[in-house]
Amino acid sequence: MHNGKVYLDCMPRQEAEALWRKALSSAGYFARLPAEEIAVEQALGRVTDCAVYAVQSVPHYNGAAMDGIAVRAEDTFGATERQPKKLRVLPAGGPILPGTCCVVDTGDVLPPGANAVIMVEDVHFAEGYAEIAAAAAPWQHVRIIGEDIVQGEMIVPERHVIGPADIAALLAAGLERIKVTAKPRVAIIPTGTEIVASRQELAPGRILDINSPMLAAAVQVWGAQPVRRKIVNDDRAALAQAVSTSLDDCDMVITIAGTSAGTEDYTFSVMSELGQVLVHGVAIKPGKPVVLAVCRGKPVVGLPGYPVSAMLTAELFVRPVLLARQGLPMTQPKQVEAKLARQLFSTIGVEEYVRLSLGNVQGRIVAAPLARGAGLISSLTRARGLMAIPAESDGLAAGTAVTVNLCSPKSELERQVLAVGSHDLALDLLGMHLRRHGGHVLSCANVGSMGGIMAIRNNEAHLAGIHLLDEETGEYNLPFVRRLLAGRKCMVVHLARREQGLLVAPGNPKGIRSLADLMNPGIMYINRQRGSGTRMLLDYELRRLGIDAGQIQGYEKEVATHMAVAASIAGGAADAGLGIRAAAQALGLDFIPIASEQYDLILNFADDDERREKIIAVLRSDGYRREVEALGGYDASRAGTVLWVD
Amino acid sequence: MHNGKVYLDCMPRQEAEALWRKALSSAGYFARLPAEEIAVEQALGRVTDCAVYAVQSVPHYNGAAMDGIAVRAEDTFGATERQPKKLRVLPAGGPILPGTCCVVDTGDVLPPGANAVIMVEDVHFAEGYAEIAAAAAPWQHVRIIGEDIVQGEMIVPERHVIGPADIAALLAAGLERIKVTAKPRVAIIPTGTEIVASRQELAPGRILDINSPMLAAAVQVWGAQPVRRKIVNDDRAALAQAVSTSLDDCDMVITIAGTSAGTEDYTFSVMSELGQVLVHGVAIKPGKPVVLAVCRGKPVVGLPGYPVSAMLTAELFVRPVLLARQGLPMTQPKQVEAKLARQLFSTIGVEEYVRLSLGNVQGRIVAAPLARGAGLISSLTRARGLMAIPAESDGLAAGTAVTVNLCSPKSELERQVLAVGSHDLALDLLGMHLRRHGGHVLSCANVGSMGGIMAIRNNEAHLAGIHLLDEETGEYNLPFVRRLLAGRKCMVVHLARREQGLLVAPGNPKGIRSLADLMNPGIMYINRQRGSGTRMLLDYELRRLGIDAGQIQGYEKEVATHMAVAASIAGGAADAGLGIRAAAQALGLDFIPIASEQYDLILNFADDDERREKIIAVLRSDGYRREVEALGGYDASRAGTVLWVD
Known part of the structure; x- marks a missing residue:
C-alpha cells in the first residue's frame, strides 16, 4: 500500500540555491578544476x-609588408619624379650596402642593412638597376618583430x-x-521499475526514458560530458550502488526519480546515507520534489520524473553549478516586455514557471501561455519564452504587462505568427509553407473559433481559424466577425469548405450511423471543448434532433483538437467523436459525414506587414491547395479569396 | 620579376554578394540539400x-495522473464527509464494475470501466474497501491519450x-x-610555397599556416564540416588538381592565397578554367583580393592570405552561403550605439571594417579602435565589436556616435574595463586578478601616458597607467593630473615604483653602458612612441646630457610597448631600447639601469561602480604585490594608496 509522500517544508528557490551553492563552495567543489x-x-x-x-x-622577424624592393631609406632621400635615384639590384637576401637594394616579396625577411621597402608599383626596373621617384620613410612597409x-x-x-x-x-x-x-563528467541515472530504455520494450503502463537523452543533451549544451547509466529499478540497494559508483568517476550525479511513490524516498535516503541532503522540496511549480545533496564533495541532484519538471529544475540547479565548475560566468537570458494574452492562476507560496508562445502583434509583443502540465513535453518544444509568477502572487489578469525570458533569439520574434482559434490540419500545412518561403514560424493555440475571435479582438493573435454557423442566416463566420470585430482593422480570407462527421474505429465495429446512435448503451463519446465550432455544430445538431446531451456517455470529456479526438478513438479510449474527415484519414479511422462547413481565417496584421501578403500568397498557390485537398474532405479551390476587410 | 597584380575593378560588397548568390541559386546550390x-x-x-x-x-494510453484509486465517477456522486461512499477494492487492472475501484500509481493504465482517479490522500482504506468523502468529476486526474x-x-x-x-x-x-x-563539407586549401604546416618547419621567411585551423574552426561554428587539405605550392597545375579533387567530394572549396604575387593569379586562372569567376576584388578593407567563383555548381572562394582579411571575408562571403545551404536563417549580430574614442581615416570608395574594444564608461559605451593592419591577428582576438566605415566616407571624427556589431554578448560589456595609457606588465596581472575575482575583462590600448590622460579627460577609458616626470618640480604624475583632469571626478592610485633602463642583448655584446653609447656606429636603437612616459624620459635625459637624437640610428622607429622593445632586441632587429627591467627579465635580456620612476593609475568610474573598489582591493592584496615584484625591478609595497581624488 502507499506511503504518504512526505516532503520537507518546501523551501523558496533562492534559499535552496544559496544553501546548495554554499555547501558546494565549502566542499571546495568550485576551486578544484581539473x-x-x-x-x-x-x-x-x-x-x-x-x-x-x-x-x-x-611576426618573429622583420619582414617586408609589400612586394617591392628593400632599401636603406637614407639612400632614397632627395629622389623626385624629375630627379629619380638609381639603386643597384643585388641578389635576394642582401646584405644591402649603400646604393643597393634587393627584390622582396611580402613576408620575406628584410635583408641586413635595409630599413624600408618601396612598393613594386613605384619602381622602374632597367638594366640591373631600380629607379625610384620618391624618398622612402625609414621603416615604411616593414613589419617589425612583435x-x-x-x-x-x-x-x-x-x-x-x-x-x-x-x-x-x-x-x-x-x-x-x-x-x-576538463569537461565535468555528469552521471545521469534514470530510476523506476516502470521505465524502459527503448521503444521496443514499451507497453501500456511502461514509460519510455526520454529524460536521460534530454538531460544528456542539455548537459552537453552546458559544456559538460554526460555519462548515461542504466535504468535503476525501484530498489534502494541498486540505487545506492549506482550513485556511489558514479561518485567515483564523475563530477556530478543526477538521478531521475521514477514516478512511483517509493522511489523518491529511496533517492532521499540514499543521498542522506552517502552525504548531506541540503534541500528536499523547493517551492516551485513544476519541479517541487527536487532533491539537492552534496556527497563526497560532489553535487548529487534528484530531479523529478516529469520531463518538464526535470528540464526546468535542471536549468535552475544543474546549469549554474556546471558553469561555475568550469569557471564560466552565468549568462542571463534575454528578456522582453510582453502583454499576457490570457489570465493565469497561481498558488500563493509557490513560484510558478509558465511556458509561452510569443509574437509581435500590431507592434506589441504578446505572450500566450502554453498548457502547464508537468508532463507536457510539447510545451517545452513550443515555448519561445518562459516567465515566473512570483510566489507571493495568486495569478495575473489577461493584459498584464509581464517580463519574459526568451528561449530563442529576439530576432525570431518578428518571424513568429501567432494563430489562436479553431484547429485545422490545413494550418499545419500553411505553417510549413510560411517557414519554407520566409522563415516564419506559425504557432497554434487551439482555443476554438470563439476563442480565436476574442483573441483577435484583444490584439492577442495574428490569425484565427474559424468555422461558426449563424443559425439565423445559415451564413458562416461573417455574421460573428461583423458583430464582434467591427472597426478592428482585420481581414477575413477563405480557406476551404470541409466535411464534418463522426470519427469511428476502422470497420465501425459499434455500428454507429448517426448522432442518435451516440445514446446507445456501451458507446463512449469524446467531445470537443466549449467555444469550438465543432462543439457548437454538435450542440446545434443535437438540439435540432431533440437529443439530450446528458444521455451521451463521455459528452463531458473535452479535448482541444480534431486530431486529439481521432487519437482517442484510434487508441480505444472512445468509440466516436465529431471531427473533420482529414483527421479520420490521418489515423485510418472510418468517417460518417454529418455536415459540410466553411473554414475561414481572420488575419490581423498592419497593412504593410509582409506576413499578411505571404499568407495570402500561400493560400492562393496551387501547391498549397493541392496539399490541403489531399488531406481528405476539403474543397480548397477558393482558398485565399478575401471575404471581408474592415 | 614581378607581374603587376591586376584586379578586376573592385566591386561594391553588396553587388558582389548578390552576384554570387544569384549564380549559386541558378546552379541550384541552395535547393540540393543532401x-x-x-x-x-x-x-x-x-x-x-x-x-x-x-x-x-x-501519452499513448489513458493513464492515472496521480497515485490513488481508479473509479467510475458516477459511483462517487453524492459522497460527502458526513455520508461517505464505500467502493470495494479490486485487484490491480480491473475491470471496474459498478461499486468497485482499484489502486493505481501515477502512469498506470486506467483500468477498463474507470473514468476518474481519486488521489490517495483523499481515500481511507479499511477492510477491503475504499471510503471516499467527496464526488469525483468524470475524467479527473486522468491523462488521456494524446x-x-x-x-x-x-x-x-x-x-x-x-x-x-x-x-x-x-x-x-x-x-x-x-x-x-547533412553537414556541408568544406575543403580548405592553403596555398603558397612559403607556407608551412607546423612550427617545426618554421624559419625566417617561412609562414606558419594559421589560416587553415582558424577557418576550419569557423566553418564548424557555422554548422559545416571542414576538410583540410595539404598546402599547395605556388604551382598552377597543383592548385588546379587540388581544387578539382575537392570539388568531387566537398560542397564548397576555399583556397587561401599565398602571399606571393603569382599565387593569386593562379587562383583566378584555375577558377576560371574550372568554372566561372563572378567576383575578383571587392571594395572592402581588409579583404580586397577575394575571389568568388562557381565551379561545377559549387561555390569556390579564394580568400586573401592575411589572417584578418581571411577571417573577415569568410564571415562576409562563406558564412551566409553555408547557412543558406543548410536552410538556416542568417542571424544579424547584436548592435549597440557607441561613442568613437579616436579619429578614424578611411579611403573613399572602400568599405572599411574596424575592430574595436568596447566598454561602458560613465554610462556611455565607448568604442576604441584597435590596430587595423590585415596581418594583426591579435586585433581579432581582442575585438569586442566590429564596425564598417561606409565606402562613401573618408573617415570619422573622435566622439562620433557609431553603430557597432557586437562580437560577444552584450552583458559582457558591463564587465569590460578599458585601460588606455602607458603599458606595464603589472596591468596584465591586474587584468588576471580582476577576471578571476569578478569576471571582469581588462583590455589595454597602449597609447602612452599622455594619451591615457587625454582618454580619461574625454571619458573614453576607465583606467590609465601613467609615469610622467614634471621637470620643474621633480614630482611624478600629479602635476599633469591637476592641470589636465581638474573637475573630472577621477581618482589616482599608486601602483609601483619601477626601474627604467637600457635593454640590450644577453651578455651586452655591443658593450653599451649609457645613453651616450647609443651614438656609437653600428648601434641600432628601437624607440617608444611620442607621448609615452618612456619616450619623454629618454628625450629628457638626452637633453640633459646634450645628446642630439638625430645621431641615434633607429630613433625614428617607434613601437608601443616595453615588450615590443624587448622583442625587437631579442630578435636581433635592434641593439638597445629604453624600457622597464621586467621586460628585460621576461625575455632574458641584459638591463642597464637609467632611472627609477613612479607608475600610477588614474581610475575613472562612478562612485558606486564596484569595479573601482575591486581594482583597489586587488592592488592592495599581498598576492598581487608579490606577483608584481616577481616581474623584476618593482617596488609595489604601497600599491593601492590613493594619491588624489577630485
Whole structure:
C-alpha cells in the first residue's frame, strides 16, 4: 500500500540555491578544476585553464609588408619624379650596402642593412638597376618583430572560451598545445521499475526514458560530458550502488526519480546515507520534489520524473553549478516586455514557471501561455519564452504587462505568427509553407473559433481559424466577425469548405450511423471543448434532433483538437467523436459525414506587414491547395479569396 | 620579376554578394540539400531535413495522473464527509464494475470501466474497501491519450535546430531516427610555397599556416564540416588538381592565397578554367583580393592570405552561403550605439571594417579602435565589436556616435574595463586578478601616458597607467593630473615604483653602458612612441646630457610597448631600447639601469561602480604585490594608496 509522500517544508528557490551553492563552495567543489592538455587545433569551444602567453613574437622577424624592393631609406632621400635615384639590384637576401637594394616579396625577411621597402608599383626596373621617384620613410612597409604579438604577451586569459581567431593567434604565437578545463563528467541515472530504455520494450503502463537523452543533451549544451547509466529499478540497494559508483568517476550525479511513490524516498535516503541532503522540496511549480545533496564533495541532484519538471529544475540547479565548475560566468537570458494574452492562476507560496508562445502583434509583443502540465513535453518544444509568477502572487489578469525570458533569439520574434482559434490540419500545412518561403514560424493555440475571435479582438493573435454557423442566416463566420470585430482593422480570407462527421474505429465495429446512435448503451463519446465550432455544430445538431446531451456517455470529456479526438478513438479510449474527415484519414479511422462547413481565417496584421501578403500568397498557390485537398474532405479551390476587410 | 597584380575593378560588397548568390541559386546550390538519417539521441544541434510528425500519441494510453484509486465517477456522486461512499477494492487492472475501484500509481493504465482517479490522500482504506468523502468529476486526474502530443501532429518543423527538449519530444512521439541535413563539407586549401604546416618547419621567411585551423574552426561554428587539405605550392597545375579533387567530394572549396604575387593569379586562372569567376576584388578593407567563383555548381572562394582579411571575408562571403545551404536563417549580430574614442581615416570608395574594444564608461559605451593592419591577428582576438566605415566616407571624427556589431554578448560589456595609457606588465596581472575575482575583462590600448590622460579627460577609458616626470618640480604624475583632469571626478592610485633602463642583448655584446653609447656606429636603437612616459624620459635625459637624437640610428622607429622593445632586441632587429627591467627579465635580456620612476593609475568610474573598489582591493592584496615584484625591478609595497581624488 502507499506511503504518504512526505516532503520537507518546501523551501523558496533562492534559499535552496544559496544553501546548495554554499555547501558546494565549502566542499571546495568550485576551486578544484581539473585541467587537460590538448592540441590548439582541437580547442574550439574549450575553456582555458589559465592565461596563455606568447612563446614567440608575431611576426618573429622583420619582414617586408609589400612586394617591392628593400632599401636603406637614407639612400632614397632627395629622389623626385624629375630627379629619380638609381639603386643597384643585388641578389635576394642582401646584405644591402649603400646604393643597393634587393627584390622582396611580402613576408620575406628584410635583408641586413635595409630599413624600408618601396612598393613594386613605384619602381622602374632597367638594366640591373631600380629607379625610384620618391624618398622612402625609414621603416615604411616593414613589419617589425612583435608588431602583432610580443613574446611573453597574454594571448587569451584564463576561463576564456576558445574561438576560431584565438586558435590562429595561439598557433602564430608558438603554442601547439594548451591547458583547458576538463569537461565535468555528469552521471545521469534514470530510476523506476516502470521505465524502459527503448521503444521496443514499451507497453501500456511502461514509460519510455526520454529524460536521460534530454538531460544528456542539455548537459552537453552546458559544456559538460554526460555519462548515461542504466535504468535503476525501484530498489534502494541498486540505487545506492549506482550513485556511489558514479561518485567515483564523475563530477556530478543526477538521478531521475521514477514516478512511483517509493522511489523518491529511496533517492532521499540514499543521498542522506552517502552525504548531506541540503534541500528536499523547493517551492516551485513544476519541479517541487527536487532533491539537492552534496556527497563526497560532489553535487548529487534528484530531479523529478516529469520531463518538464526535470528540464526546468535542471536549468535552475544543474546549469549554474556546471558553469561555475568550469569557471564560466552565468549568462542571463534575454528578456522582453510582453502583454499576457490570457489570465493565469497561481498558488500563493509557490513560484510558478509558465511556458509561452510569443509574437509581435500590431507592434506589441504578446505572450500566450502554453498548457502547464508537468508532463507536457510539447510545451517545452513550443515555448519561445518562459516567465515566473512570483510566489507571493495568486495569478495575473489577461493584459498584464509581464517580463519574459526568451528561449530563442529576439530576432525570431518578428518571424513568429501567432494563430489562436479553431484547429485545422490545413494550418499545419500553411505553417510549413510560411517557414519554407520566409522563415516564419506559425504557432497554434487551439482555443476554438470563439476563442480565436476574442483573441483577435484583444490584439492577442495574428490569425484565427474559424468555422461558426449563424443559425439565423445559415451564413458562416461573417455574421460573428461583423458583430464582434467591427472597426478592428482585420481581414477575413477563405480557406476551404470541409466535411464534418463522426470519427469511428476502422470497420465501425459499434455500428454507429448517426448522432442518435451516440445514446446507445456501451458507446463512449469524446467531445470537443466549449467555444469550438465543432462543439457548437454538435450542440446545434443535437438540439435540432431533440437529443439530450446528458444521455451521451463521455459528452463531458473535452479535448482541444480534431486530431486529439481521432487519437482517442484510434487508441480505444472512445468509440466516436465529431471531427473533420482529414483527421479520420490521418489515423485510418472510418468517417460518417454529418455536415459540410466553411473554414475561414481572420488575419490581423498592419497593412504593410509582409506576413499578411505571404499568407495570402500561400493560400492562393496551387501547391498549397493541392496539399490541403489531399488531406481528405476539403474543397480548397477558393482558398485565399478575401471575404471581408474592415 | 614581378607581374603587376591586376584586379578586376573592385566591386561594391553588396553587388558582389548578390552576384554570387544569384549564380549559386541558378546552379541550384541552395535547393540540393543532401540529408542523412541519424539516431534522435545523436541529433543535438543538427538541422531537420523535413518536418517530423508523431508516429504515436503521447501519452499513448489513458493513464492515472496521480497515485490513488481508479473509479467510475458516477459511483462517487453524492459522497460527502458526513455520508461517505464505500467502493470495494479490486485487484490491480480491473475491470471496474459498478461499486468497485482499484489502486493505481501515477502512469498506470486506467483500468477498463474507470473514468476518474481519486488521489490517495483523499481515500481511507479499511477492510477491503475504499471510503471516499467527496464526488469525483468524470475524467479527473486522468491523462488521456494524446493529451501532450497527438499521433500525426508535427513535432518539429523542417530546418529546425534540434535542442534537448526536441530530443525528448521526438522519442516520446515514437521517433528513433530522423532525417537531418547533412553537414556541408568544406575543403580548405592553403596555398603558397612559403607556407608551412607546423612550427617545426618554421624559419625566417617561412609562414606558419594559421589560416587553415582558424577557418576550419569557423566553418564548424557555422554548422559545416571542414576538410583540410595539404598546402599547395605556388604551382598552377597543383592548385588546379587540388581544387578539382575537392570539388568531387566537398560542397564548397576555399583556397587561401599565398602571399606571393603569382599565387593569386593562379587562383583566378584555375577558377576560371574550372568554372566561372563572378567576383575578383571587392571594395572592402581588409579583404580586397577575394575571389568568388562557381565551379561545377559549387561555390569556390579564394580568400586573401592575411589572417584578418581571411577571417573577415569568410564571415562576409562563406558564412551566409553555408547557412543558406543548410536552410538556416542568417542571424544579424547584436548592435549597440557607441561613442568613437579616436579619429578614424578611411579611403573613399572602400568599405572599411574596424575592430574595436568596447566598454561602458560613465554610462556611455565607448568604442576604441584597435590596430587595423590585415596581418594583426591579435586585433581579432581582442575585438569586442566590429564596425564598417561606409565606402562613401573618408573617415570619422573622435566622439562620433557609431553603430557597432557586437562580437560577444552584450552583458559582457558591463564587465569590460578599458585601460588606455602607458603599458606595464603589472596591468596584465591586474587584468588576471580582476577576471578571476569578478569576471571582469581588462583590455589595454597602449597609447602612452599622455594619451591615457587625454582618454580619461574625454571619458573614453576607465583606467590609465601613467609615469610622467614634471621637470620643474621633480614630482611624478600629479602635476599633469591637476592641470589636465581638474573637475573630472577621477581618482589616482599608486601602483609601483619601477626601474627604467637600457635593454640590450644577453651578455651586452655591443658593450653599451649609457645613453651616450647609443651614438656609437653600428648601434641600432628601437624607440617608444611620442607621448609615452618612456619616450619623454629618454628625450629628457638626452637633453640633459646634450645628446642630439638625430645621431641615434633607429630613433625614428617607434613601437608601443616595453615588450615590443624587448622583442625587437631579442630578435636581433635592434641593439638597445629604453624600457622597464621586467621586460628585460621576461625575455632574458641584459638591463642597464637609467632611472627609477613612479607608475600610477588614474581610475575613472562612478562612485558606486564596484569595479573601482575591486581594482583597489586587488592592488592592495599581498598576492598581487608579490606577483608584481616577481616581474623584476618593482617596488609595489604601497600599491593601492590613493594619491588624489577630485
